[in-house]
Amino acid sequence: MKTLEIENVHANIGEKEILRGLNLALEPGKVHAIMGPNGAGKSTLSKTIVGHYDVEVTEGDIRYKGKSILDMEPEERALEGIFLSFQHPVEIPGVNNAYFLRMAVNAKRKHEGKEELNAAEFLREMKKYLEMLGMKADMISRSLNEGFSGGEKKRNEILQMLMLQPDVIILDEIDSGLDIDALRAVSEGINMMKDGKRSFLVITHYSRILDYIKPDYIHVLKEGRIIKTAGSELVAQLEEEGYESIEEEA
Amino acid sequence: MKPIELANKSLTDAATLLGVDSTSPALERLLAIGLPSKKSEEYRYFQVEKLLEETYNTLEYVPHSIEEGEKIVIVDGIVTHAPKNMRVYYDQCQAMDMTHFDPMYYLGHLLSPHVIKIDLDGDTDVEVEHHYTKSNALINYRIVLSNQANRHATLFESFHADNIRDTLVLYGYDVFVSPDSTLRMLKNQKMDENGYAMIASHRLKLNQHANAVLKSFDVGSGMGLQLFKAELDTYAYIDAGHLLYLNKEAQRGTVSKIIHRGEHSTSQQEAKNILDGHTRGIFDALIKVEHSAKYTKAHQNSKAILLNEEAYMASKPQLEIYIDELEASHGSTTGQLDPKQLFYLRSRGIRETEARKMLVIAFANTLIEQVKDHRQQEVIKALFDEAYYGNEQ
Numbered sequence: 001m002k003t004l005e006i007e008n009v010h011a012n013i014g015e016k017e018i019l020r021g022l023n024l025a026l027e028p029g030k031v032h033a034i035m036g037p038n039g040a041g042k043s044t045l046s047k048t049i050v051g052h053y054d055v056e057v058t059e060g061d062i063r064y065k066g067k068s069i070l071d072m073e074p075e076e077r078a079l080e081g082i083f084l085s086f087q088h089p090v091e092i093p094g095v096n097n098a099y100f101l102r103m104a105v106n107a108k109r110k111h112e113g114k115e116e117l118n119a120a121e122f123l124r125e126m127k128k129y130l131e132m133l134g135m136k137a138d139m140i141s142r143s144l145n146e147g148f149s150g151g152e153k154k155r156n157e158i159l160q161m162l163m164l165q166p167d168v169i170i171l172d173e174i175d176s177g178l179d180i181d182a183l184r185a186v187s188e189g190i191n192m193m194k195d196g197k198r199s200f201l202v203i204t205h206y207s208r209i210l211d212y213i214k215p216d217y218i219h220v221l222k223e224g225r226i227i228k229t230a231g232s233e234l235v236a237q238l239e240e241e242g243y244e245s246i247e248e249e250a
Numbered sequence: 251m252k253p254i255e256l257a258n259k260s261l262t263d264a265a266t267l268l269g270v271d272s273t274s275p276a277l278e279r280l281l282a283i284g285l286p287s288k289k290s291e292e293y294r295y296f297q298v299e300k301l302l303e304e305t306y307n308t309l310e311y312v313p314h315s316i317e318e319g320e321k322i323v324i325v326d327g328i329v330t331h332a333p334k335n336m337r338v339y340y341d342q343c344q345a346m347d348m349t350h351f352d353p354m355y356y357l358g359h360l361l362s363p364h365v366i367k368i369d370l371d372g373d374t375d376v377e378v379e380h381h382y383t384k385s386n387a388l389i390n391y392r393i394v395l396s397n398q399a400n401r402h403a404t405l406f407e408s409f410h411a412d413n414i415r416d417t418l419v420l421y422g423y424d425v426f427v428s429p430d431s432t433l434r435m436l437k438n439q440k441m442d443e444n445g446y447a448m449i450a451s452h453r454l455k456l457n458q459h460a461n462a463v464l465k466s467f468d469v470g471s472g473m474g475l476q477l478f479k480a481e482l483d484t485y486a487y488i489d490a491g492h493l494l495y496l497n498k499e500a501q502r503g504t505v506s507k508i509i510h511r512g513e514h515s516t517s518q519q520e521a522k523n524i525l526d527g528h529t530r531g532i533f534d535a536l537i538k539v540e541h542s543a544k545y546t547k548a549h550q551n552s553k554a555i556l557l558n559e560e561a562y563m564a565s566k567p568q569l570e571i572y573i574d575e576l577e578a579s580h581g582s583t584t585g586q587l588d589p590k591q592l593f594y595l596r597s598r599g600i601r602e603t604e605a606r607k608m609l610v611i612a613f614a615n616t617l618i619e620q621v622k623d624h625r626q627q628e629v630i631k632a633l634f635d636e637a638y639y640g641n642e643q
Binding site for chain 1: 588589590591593594595596597598599600601602604605608609611612613614615616619
């Protein structure tokens with residue numbers, strides 16, 4: 001069974017139709033990369049999957065593990081195992097990073113019928129990831145994303161992903177604003193999550209991130225539709241010839 | 251007594267009504283300014299007439315010996331307990347401000363010829379508990395507070411009422427902050443709908459190099475207005491922060507005038523307002539920089555979150571400046587919870603109601619966490635939670 005199936009989805013932001021009959025299926029254990037020019041609808045696609053309030057789906061369906069999620073609230077989708085790493089994570093002054101993450105982890109554990117983690121168990125679990133991601137210990141005691149650099153925000157997104165252990169992971173421009181060291185640390189975190197079952201959707205402008213996270217499929221998104229799907233060899237063609245060269249598959 | 255009956259009275263008639271000397275300068279000043287009404291600048295957002303039109307039982311001042319206790323306890327305006335070796339006593343007020351903007355400041359003084367004097371000696375922390383036990387009463391008292399030069403003192407205030415209804419409390423401080431000293435005053439007050447209403451009228455005088463930190467944490471419902479005038483001498487510094495969390499049909503807030511008189515004086519004032527239900531929040535605050543106050547720094551800010559479309563925030567930060575050599579700013583924003591922040595939390599599996607609570611508490615925390623005393627910080631957080639979660643049930 002596919003993990004996530006997007007079938008003929010049309011979606012608007014405001015009055016404007018952005019996704020125009022998009023079809024995509026994520027396979028278990030596979031890394032799918034979405035590439036496309038500016039304004040193609042890449043970020044709208046990620047927002048549509050997680051139920052963002054900006055997006056109105058006018059036609060089509062999205063099924064997660066065989067069940068339609070269009071009527072589900074964003075938190076229900078998250079609890080079921082869908083995770084979006086935001087392109088621009090918001091800053092929330094006054095919400096302690098560790099407190100927030102423990103709330104999120106325990107909400108998911110409760111949803112799964114597991115016992116909630118106490119403070120000590122949570123800290124133990126988190127510590128191992130902090131070190132791996134090269135995050136300073138004080139970041140976790142600060143307000144959520146407040147005053148974080150671009151790289152720190154992305155590392156914090158990956159920390160959340162590692163702690164929440166989702167089944168579908170959407171990475172929206174995860175490489176933007178990252179230096180080489182940060183990119184390596186973030187990629188290491190993502191690769192750690194590969195277990196042959198989880199599906200990854202990597203949304204990117206550039207091929208750089210795909211040197212670190214090897215994709216199984218490349219999908220080219222243009223004008224709100226997937227116009228081509230191929231293996232990783234497509235990256236080289238896109239690098240050389242750009243998106244203009246890609247013709248829509250029949 | 252019906253306070254509204256003082257309106258348009260002659261000096262003699264008003265003196266007879268209040269039982270005071272008709273030559274009292276405070277009475278003259280009160281009648282010159284007039285009782286507050288909806289037309290008064292300082293009371294235009296607060297339904298003061300509704301309170302003044304009620305008939306209240308006035309309380310007799312009965313001398314009471316002050317017992318030793320850990321805190322200063324004031325019951326219906328009478329001091330019952332005070333810490334050992336702390337100078338708490340009754341005396342006449344000899345230093346009334348004759349240019350205060352608030353008529354209720356003068357009414358308060360007229361009704362309280364004997365004020366409670368608290369002299370804070372040395373570096374000290376003291377708690378003041380105000381208790382109200384009488385229904386339909388006019389509870390009136392005033393406190394004169396002073397500290398010592400070169401010393402640091404903190405005063406924590408809390409308010410308690412047990413099953414009372416329809417009482418009006420008029421109280422206030424005359425505060426004298428000595429040169430080179432620091433005085434912190436932290437007030438937390440949870441009010442209910444029908445228990446008591448309060449008009450608190452204060453005056454603060456900051457001497458040279460004096461520092462004052464005023465933090466008020468006002469939560470719940472009811473009617474309450476705090477009005478203060480603060481005068482700053484050379485190199486004086488005031489940090490005022492006001493948190494409002496209102497629900498039901500509350501009308502509460504702050505009206506203030508901070509006046510820079512001395513050079514190099516600094517003021518910063520921040521208001522955080524969270525309004526639910528059919529409430530009205532008030533932040534009507536003027537910072538005035540006089541000709542003599544060169545090199546002043548004055549910053550003022552008010553932020554409000556409306557949780558209900560029936561809630562209304564009257565936010566009016568103002569600067570009145572007579573010099574060029576200064577640094578000043580002011581601002582005011584009113585909005586709702588940030589949908590991006592709310593979505594972010596929800597996208598991590600946190601239910602919407604819980605996410606909203608987290609954001610509201612986060613907004614409040616930016617002020618609460620400025621309270622350095624951990625125990626007091628916990629008290630304020632608990633009071634906030636009680637008002638917030640209590641409102642949900």
